[in-house]
Structure formats: C-alpha cells, structure tokens
Amino acid sequence: MLTYTLKRLFVALLILIVVSALTFSMSHLASDPAMAIAGETASAEDIQEIRRIYGFDQPIWYQYMAWAGKALTGDFGTSYHYREQVSVMLAQRFPTTLTLGICALAFALLLSIPMGVLAAIRPNSLIDRTALFIAVLGQALPTFWFALMLMILFGVQLRWLPISGNATWAHFVMPAIALGYYSTPALMRLTRAGMIEVLNSDYIRTARAKGLRPPTVMFKHALRNAILPVVSLTAVQFGFALGGSIVIETIFNLKGVGWLSYDAILRADLPVVQAIVLVIACFYVVLTLAADLLNAALDPRIRVR
Amino acid sequence: MMIRTITAGMLAAAIGLGAAAAHAGKDDDTLTIAWGSTGPIENVDNYFNTNRTGIWFSRMVWDQLVYRDEKTFEFKGLLAESWEYLNDTTLRFKLRQGVTFHNGEPFDADDVVFTLNWISDPDNGVKVQRNVNWIKNAEKVDQYTVDLHMKKPFPQAFEFLSGPLTIYPNEYYAKVGPDGMGKKPVGTGPYSVVSVKQAEEYVFKRNDDYNWGSPKGAGKIENIVVREIADVQTQIAELLAGGIDFTADISADHVEQIATVPGFEALQAETMRTGYIGFDAAGRSGFKPTTDVRVRRAMAHAINRESLVKNLIRGDSKVIHTPCFPTQFGCDVNAAVKYAFDPSKAKALLAEAGYADGFEIDLYSFRPADWNEAVMGDLAKVGIKVNFTKMPYFALRDLQWEGKTPMYFMDWGSYSMNDMSAITSHFFKHGPDDYALDPDLKQWLETGDTNVDPAVRKENYAKAIQKITEKVYWLPMFSHVRNYAYVASLDFTPYPDEIPRFFRYGWK
C-alpha cells in the first residue's frame, strides 16, 4: 500500500508541475503583462521599466521557476487589476464556490443514487425508464438555459427564492440545482450500472440464497460495493463543478472563484487566471488521488496493477 | 412534458409580470441600487479605480474644492468658498469653514494641501496620472487659504478640480493609505460609508451634518445600499422581483419593456459619451484600403447613422459630426465636415479609389453586436465585407495599442469633462490609440490644451475638428444614451454627464 501511495503521490505532483508550466507559458506567450499593468497613460518607456521591474525581460523558464517557487509558499503574486494579493482574493472567494459545489453535488447525489438504485432493482420498469428519461434530459439541457428558466420561474414569477447574491442558504438553492443537475445523469447511470452488476454477482446470489432479507442485501452488501466507482466519479465531478460554476456564478451573481476567473479573463489579469487554473487542477489531482487511494484500500486488487 | 412546462413557465412569466412589484424601498427609507455591468470597483478609494461607478461612489462620499453646476456648467464653490488666479500657474483658494469629515476630523487647509501633494506625487501611484500630473504642489497660506501651483498654464484645471480631485482627511489618510480608505472610506460628502464588501455590496448612511450650504444639497434618502451585479439580466430580474430599486445598466429595449410594467419607470437620457468609428489612416495595421481618404469618405457615406440612432439607440441620442461632444469647450459643430448617408456616392468613391468590387475589413468593438451588425449591414450594401470581432474592452484596447485594428467602433465618455481636450486631445496627440498620426493635429491640440486664451484655444481646436472630419480619421457616430429603470416611487432625474446624484433623489 505504501509503495502504491508513494507512486500515486509522485505522479500527482508531476501532473501539477506540468499543468502549472503549461498555463504559465501559454499565458505569457499569449499576451503582454507589462501593458496590462502599465495602464492607460503609460508611455513606451514606462512599459520597458515595468518589464524590468517585474522581470518580464528574463527567459520564460526563469520566470516560471520564480513564480512556481513563490506559488509553493502560497504566494501567487499580485493581481494586475485589483493590486491585491491573489492568495487573499482566492481565500475571500473560495467559500462561496465551495458552498455552491458541495450543495450542487449533494443535490446531484440525493437525486441520482436513489434513482439509480431503484432503477437497478427493476430494470426496464417504469421507474427505470423515468430515471433514464430524466438522465437523458439532463444531459441535453444547456446549464445556462436551465438556470435562466429557474430564475424566471422561481425568482421573478413565483418569488419563492432570492435571485442573486450569497447572503443566505436560500440564495444557493437555484444555483445548486442548476449546477448539480448536470452531474446527475452520469452519477445515476453509474449507480445503476454498478448496482446491476453487483446484484448479479455470485456473492449477492449467495447472500440471497442464505435467506438474508432483501433490504439487508440491498443496502449492506450491494450498495456498498456499487458506490465505489460513484465516489471516484463524484470527486471528478466536483472538479468539473468548480470549473462549470463560471456561468452559474455569473448568472446568479455569486462572487466566487468562477466569477473571479471570468472577471480576471475580461481584464487580462494573468496572475489571477493562472492561480485559479492551478488551484482547480490541484483540487482535481487531490480528489482523484484520494479516490484512488480509497479504492485501493477497499479493493486490494488495484494495488497490484 | 418537461419542455412544455418550461415553455409554459416562461410564457407565464412574461404575462404575469403585470403584477405590481412589492418593494420595501420607500417604507424603510432604503434605496437599493444595482450597478457594475462593467465590473466591480477595484478599490473604492477614488484615486485607485478607473470605473465609472467609482465616480458615482465618490460623489456620495467626498467633495471637491469646486462644484460644476450640472445645468449651467458654471463653477461654484464647494469646499472652497472662492478662488483667484495669482498668475498663469497659481490659484489661490479660500476654504469653507465649519466642515467636518465623517470621522469627526475638521476640514481645513492641511487636508487640501496634503491631498493635492500626495496625489500629485507619482510615487504614490494614483491610477489615472493625467488627472493629477499637471499639479506641481500645494502650499498652506493660513488655516483656510491654499495656493495651488501648476506645472504649466492649464486651462482645463477646473474640470479636474470639480471632477476627479476629491479632498481627503489628512490625518486619516496618512495613517491608513489607499488600502484603508478602500475598506473604510472617510470624506465630507452627503453620505457616509457604513460598510464596504469589495465587489459585492456598499452600504451608505445619510450624513446629517451635511448642512453647511453645499451646492450639492443634503442627502434625502436615509439609507442607500449598492449591490455590484455584473449581469444586466440579473439586475432586471432583481428589479422585477423587488430586490433592487434602481439600475442604470440596461438597454434601450429594456427601457421600452420595463416602462410597460406597472410600478416601474424607465427612461433614456442623452450623455456626453460619444461613439465613433476609427479607421487606420496611418497604416499601422498594414491594412491598405483605409489609408486612402476616399475609402474612408466612402464608408462615412455608406453608414446610415440616422437609422442606427432612430432604431437601436433611440431616446434623445443624436447623430454627431464632431470628434467631441458639442457642449464641450472648443467643440465647434460648424468646423466639422459632415457626411450624409449616400450609398451611391459611397460606391462612386470606392470605384475612384480602385475598390469598385469592394474589399474585406476587420471591425473590432466591445459594444453590443447589434450596433455593429447594423454598420456591417450598411457596408455590405456597398460591397464592403466586414468581419466582426467583439472583444472585452481591455483586450481590445491592448490590441489597439499594438496597432492591429484597421477599423474599430468605440466610444469615449470624456471622464464627464466638459472640455474637448478630454476626448480629441486624448486620441490625436500621437498616443497609443492614435491611428492618424497627423503632425498638424498634434501641434494644434497641444496649443489648444495649454494656451490660457480661450480664443486661441477655440481657434486651434476648430482647425483640428476640421482636419479630423475632412480626412475622416474618425467617423463620429452618435451621442450615447444611458438607460435607467427604477421603482415608480423614486424621484429620479438623469444628468448628461452620466453621473446620477443619488444624494438628490428622494421618494415621491
């Protein structure tokens, strides 16, 4: 287990290094940060001076090393636009996005697992088909369209829910549904497929043959096994939710990381964009690593592979 | 099934909007405003942001030395009671007595001297240097008298003194700096700041000590809450649902629509913001056709500005023929060469220039696609195929500075300054956005900007207007309108400088 863990950890680190190097070089090759910093009234000499002060005249690998070194200590530099520490800005914006992500996933899981299980118990029953129908619809509904519909109906028309901001929990209901609904189909399909596979496996047949009560079989034995891949997928989906929250945060005026990244892109605020890409990549890497290790701990065969 | 429900829901929403909006605004004397469609104020310290909403914020919280009457454009005393020119480069201000800052600090010459010296020091990094770089320094004469020294004769000084140059409390600002001022602003203005939640919400309270006879007048509504909402549709949703009482970020069509909903009012008001299409006449982008003046004239004749104004911009927007807004000092409408909508003349000019079969050109803009599409439609009708790229403002500005835009549809609000130097000189003195690079213009505008004799200024500015329009470096388009929507109980008046005076508004 230890070797496996170390190996996975090493790969995870390597991924982060490559991702950060990629984002850094792409953004620096694509646009001139000195101009962004200099602002409206700068002359050519001012821009030269800024290049020198910020070290933009150094070779790109050198700049990267300097940036990465600082990033390791949590220093992502200063926003060109807001003139504030990027790490401070991220810390300020993350709780909102995290809340949104967790609410969205909770919604998705609450919807998809029961539906997936029910569908698996009676394949091709009405429940199964309804579940499948909802899944197919969910995959085809553009998230932003769905979000706007929710806003019109529950915000403006019925006035049941607040429309924008993050003041109370009620403010997260619509965004979480809009964002979570997109993850539902994949999670539900996986639950269903996993359940069907487990229910058809030998040991469940044995358990049933031994005369255990169906609910016991279902929840104690089957679901526990079927849920493993769902956990992995949830981890991945959480990363997607962070990335996908850009549109949702913009529509519902949640000032989280998604909004911040959009705002930063509009202003060519490179340090902010880079830091956000890296943080999201970190989330993905850490979550998949955790899911892998969890799976390995629960299923020894994985470790050997 | 689902789809039908949704469609039905949408239609219901459209029909059901007739229900009167329930808003708490008037009942608890709190005005809730949404603004921020161009992004939140990066730092509410007046000297460290470049947002238009930053100006709106500053007018509530701080005062300037001088006040410009919004109707007559006449300058009146604000924190200064009176002033006189000691010579071409020195102004002496007599200050008002008995004014205090929100934190209790009394206002006197020390505050003025500190503020003017601090902001004009380039090391302090005030964001818009052109607001302050004409100031040499300020000197205290006595407790209520200050001398302001300028680097050179600066005829537009009062535009700045009545606009961006707000006076700060010296002791407080020396202690907390821009960072602290951004978190807890302190001024002398009609509203004090209760809290600042950066990029999210600002809460203001009426300053009941604002009774020393300011021409701005004391605040009326007790509480003002500003919410930064980037998305215009979200702002409207909030307005219709009763979450906010006022927005100024909407489109002409929104005005028409919201005005039909009971309980709300909406209006359009002309502003100083001047739209224009710029052409690469100097060949900076390497694009050839626009370097030919006949081609530029052809395009000026091909674009139907009247139709654009009438159908898309609406309100009291007007076609503009000058590279400046007509009320601005020096902006002589008679000096401009005017181009009437005349597609056949456009075609003839194109043929004369050797482009009888037209050409392809790239158009850049950050403004609504439909405005550009109208221009593209007009140009297509004379054989010019336009490829349009819509970009965010900052991306486009970078591209422009790099010299890569053969044609661009932009606009300029002149920082609400009623002086032509704030627009024409900004663009035609060989700066990074200058695609004319005309040496005559540089010289005339320089003279106009620095000469203290109004007649000399006017004469030089008129020459510049004549040249720019004759050569069609710009095709001036129209005056923008700002579109407002608000709850019917709000007593609202718009101003042409695009700055709502929230301290003037009360309930009906």
Next chain:
Amino acid sequence: MVAIDNRSAEQILEPSPLAKLRRRIFGHYSFLFGAGVIVLMVLVALAAPLLAPHDPYYTDLSKRIQMPFWHADTTPAKYNPDHLLGTDKVGRDYLSRLIYGAQVSLLIGFSAMIISGIIGTTLGVLAGYFGGRVDLVINFIINVRLALPVFLVALSVGFVFGASLEIVILVLGLFLWDRFAVVMRSITMQAREMDYVNAARAIGVSTPSIIVREVFPNVLNSLTVVATVEMANAILLEAALSFLGFGVQAPEPSWGLMLNEAREYMFFHPWLLTLPGLMLFLLVLAINLFGDGLRDVTQARERA
C-alpha cells in the same frame, strides 16, 4: 461509464428472449428517434439555402423584433406573415437563422469530435497496444488534460486570440479527447489479448496493420458511442462559450450566440430564447439518444 465489450460467449448465447426483445424495442424507439432527428438536422443544415425563406444575415432595422405566428393575434401590429418565427433585434428573419444555426452547431460538434477523436483514439490505441512505458506516459498526458479546466482555458483562449468559429473548434477538439483515449485504451488492451490478434502477430503481420485491420474494427462500436457523447458535449460547450460572448462571433447564426443575443429579451419576449434553446436541446438530446441506442443495440449486456 466505460463501454467495454467483454461479453463472454455464454453471455452472448444466453437466451432471455423476452427481456431482450423488450429491451431492444425500447432501445429501438429512442434510437430511431435520435437517428431520425439527427438525419433531419443534417438535411436541414445541408439544404439551408433552399429551406431558409430569407438571407440569415440581411438586417433591416425598421423590422426589429417582429412576433412569431403564435403571437399574431395578440400583437397584430408586430406580426409580419413574411417572418413566420419573427425577427431578431436587428430585423433578421429568425426562422432562417435557426435553419442556418443547424449548420454551425453540427459543424462545430462534428469537427471538434473528429479532431478529438483522432487525438484520443491514437493515444488510446497506442497506450493499449504497447502498454508499459508508452501506456504510462499516455496515461500521464490524459491526467494532465483532465486536470485542466476546459471551460476556463477555452475562455482564456477566446480572450487572447479573439473568439471565432475556427478557434472554438480547435480548442474543443484539442480538449475533448480524454474519453476517447480512456475508452480506446482499455478496449485495445482487451482486443490485444484476443486470439486472432495473437494469431496475426504470430504470423508476422506488422503492428500498424494489426491495429488497423484487427483491433480497429472491433472497437468501432464503442468508438461511435464515445463520439456521440463528445459531439453532444462540444455542442453544449460551444453554446456556453457563445453565451458568454467568447464563442462564435456575430453575425454568425449560432444557436448559442442567438441565446446570448436573446437574453436581453428573456423577460418580455421569451420566445426569442425558447426557440434556439429548444433546437439546441433537441439536437443534443437526439445525439445522446442515438449514442445510447447504439450502445443498447450493439451491447446487450450493458442493459441486462
């Protein structure tokens, strides 16, 4: 999730005719529906110049926002029988733009899918066939790709290079290959162990030709299923990008861009938003149903 064709001989032969038939019929309907809608959309896209009543680019400011036919009786002044589905905010015929919009969505979905398909399949097959270090490296590349947030990167690219149809296709194509790679890798791995592949190797057939002649035909079904998923994905992403203004540029009649332009009217003329949204929904739904159906038809076990 991952479609793996590892049916054993018994499973394939295992008779459960009634259940199977039911399943087939159910799969068949949605499959037929999906395939039908796709064919229809493709035909509409191809025949757009014949079908569209007007030039989708022709602007007429005097005819802005004409109402569609179902509002004809409520607002007769703003209805013009010449424009069955009304006009948009610069007076362009909405029906014509919706018809041409099929071209844009299909073009983007298809091109992005082909690019990502080529990249993903190549990587996946290489990893699966050679295993060992090649597999390790390719697995690493897949993980790097998964760690990058697609939407954020696509937005940034749109900002830097100025968004356009080509850029959108390119970015989506370069980013949506991961599923192809993962699926192809595991299928190739299994195919590699098959008897006929071993036999081919034994008689000295070259590696590329084994891959092309023996492995490839076996994975084609799964490939098509992944392709439908990614095509749907690309279409939705394009719509989201255009919605934020970083996708296809005006005046191109993309459904995503039409949604963006129609947002201004969401409270008062919601049909402007409903129509392109519905088209987008229908196309993506059809592609998904087609993919699902295909999986059902070719892979009985998954639905067992």
